[in-house]
Amino acid sequence: MELLGGTRHSSRMIANFAWLRPEPHGLHVVPADCWIDPSRPVARALVTHGHADHARGGHGQTIATPETLAIMELRYQTREGALPVHYGETLRLPGSVEATFVPAGHVLGSAQIVLEHAGERVVVTGDYKRMPDPTCPPFEVVPCDVFVTEATFGLPVFCHPPIEREIGKLLETRADHPERCVLVGAYALGKAQRLIAELRRAGYHDTIWLHGAMERMCRLYEEFGISLGDLRLVTEATKDALRGAIVVCPPSALNDRWSRRLPDPITAMASGWMRVRQRARQRNVELPLVISDHADWGELTRTIEEVDPVESWITHGREEALLRWCQLHQRRAQALALVGYEDEDD
Numbered sequence: 001m002e003l004l005g006g007t008r009h010s011s012r013m014i015a016n017f018a019w020l021r022p023e024p025h026g027l028h029v030v031p032a033d034c035w036i037d038p039s040r041p042v043a044r045a046l047v048t049h050g051h052a053d054h055a056r057g058g059h060g061q062t063i064a065t066p067e068t069l070a071i072m073e074l075r076y077q078t079r080e081g082a083l084p085v086h087y088g089e090t091l092r093l094p095g096s097v098e099a100t101f102v103p104a105g106h107v108l109g110s111a112q113i114v115l116e117h118a119g120e121r122v123v124v125t126g127d128y129k130r131m132p133d134p135t136c137p138p139f140e141v142v143p144c145d146v147f148v149t150e151a152t153f154g155l156p157v158f159c160h161p162p163i164e165r166e167i168g169k170l171l172e173t174r175a176d177h178p179e180r181c182v183l184v185g186a187y188a189l190g191k192a193q194r195l196i197a198e199l200r201r202a203g204y205h206d207t208i209w210l211h212g213a214m215e216r217m218c219r220l221y222e223e224f225g226i227s228l229g230d231l232r233l234v235t236e237a238t239k240d241a242l243r244g245a246i247v248v249c250p251p252s253a254l255n256d257r258w259s260r261r262l263p264d265p266i267t268a269m270a271s272g273w274m275r276v277r278q279r280a281r282q283r284n285v286e287l288p289l290v291i292s293d294h295a296d297w298g299e300l301t302r303t304i305e306e307v308d309p310v311e312s313w314i315t316h317g318r319e320e321a322l323l324r325w326c327q328l329h330q331r332r333a334q335a336l337a338l339v340g341y342e343d344e345d346d
């Protein structure tokens with residue numbers, strides 16, 4: 001763990017925050033004996049959102065938004081010990097700790113967790129973004145003492161384009177190839193629904209065809225009031241019906257034999273990593289769509305400025321560059337070595 005000195009808030013020291021301890025498998029809220037996004041089963045877990053690297057099954061009690069709990073129930077087939085907390089609601093935990101869930105703008109149900117204890121406030125972002133997303137409420141800036149921020153795209157090279165531009169590319173490609181179809185790889189939780197909702201917002205109201213693995217999560221979004229328009233399963237279609245269509249599948253299905261049933265598909269993928277040409281090539285992606293549910297470099301640094309914490313704890317990605325940026329801007333920061341976070345959800 002590397003500590004960098006700063007001068008901006010020299011009157012306060014990080015030692016004050018002994019009540020929140022970064023351990024390799026998660027953040028331990030010591031007085032309440034609970035964990036944030038633990039990567040192994042614990043007695044009491046606070047979960048920021050439903051992606052598999054944050055939300056695991058097997059906890060004694062799981063505290064999360066109703067949407068996140070529903071996603072976890074869908075994925076782990078259990079609702080035992082679930083304690084729902086709505087956005088803005090404050091929960092009193094043992095040891096005089098208060099926890100409030102605040103929108104993170106990442107996926108349906110995603111929350112920042114605001115912890116208060118002994119007059120100090122910590123905000124844990126989980127994953128977040130600042131760009132608008134029709135499937136979840138926007139990120140809220142909460143001033144705090146310690147800001148635990150993700151850094152998935154924590155390099156200056158990452159500057160996500162406006163989603164309208166990427167959706168435009170997708171619609172143009174489809175229109176140019178009426179005999180073929182466009183097959184878009186998108187993560188089953190979040191990316192797929194955002195992509196579909198943005199296509200609708202852009203005026204595309206044809207049937208969107210789904211791989212079977214997408215169906216239940218899309219239905220769950222609709223149950224929470226996110227309308228996605230006419231969705232049908234590819235298995236219900238003839239090859240001819242799919243000409244000129246848009247088909248959405250999990251990234252893992254992009255190159256497998258499943259796609260042989262499609263009429264000469266043009267392979268696309270929606271991910272922040274599509275900014276990196278090599279990643280697109282690895283998956284044989286012809287149409288890379290740079291659509292990310294994480295903050296890019298500009299959003300990460302702007303958010304630290306707006307939240308203006310005494311100290312930032314950087315985790316979950318490319319910590320070094322953001323650490324250096326903090327140093328250059330006289331902001332105290334350290335990188336956390338948490339394990340078990342993957343890029344499931346870019």
Ligand SMILES: [Zn+2]
Nearest residue numbers: 051053127345
């Ligand atoms: Zn994540």
Ligand SMILES: [Zn+2]
Nearest residue numbers: 049051127345
């Ligand atoms: Zn995530």
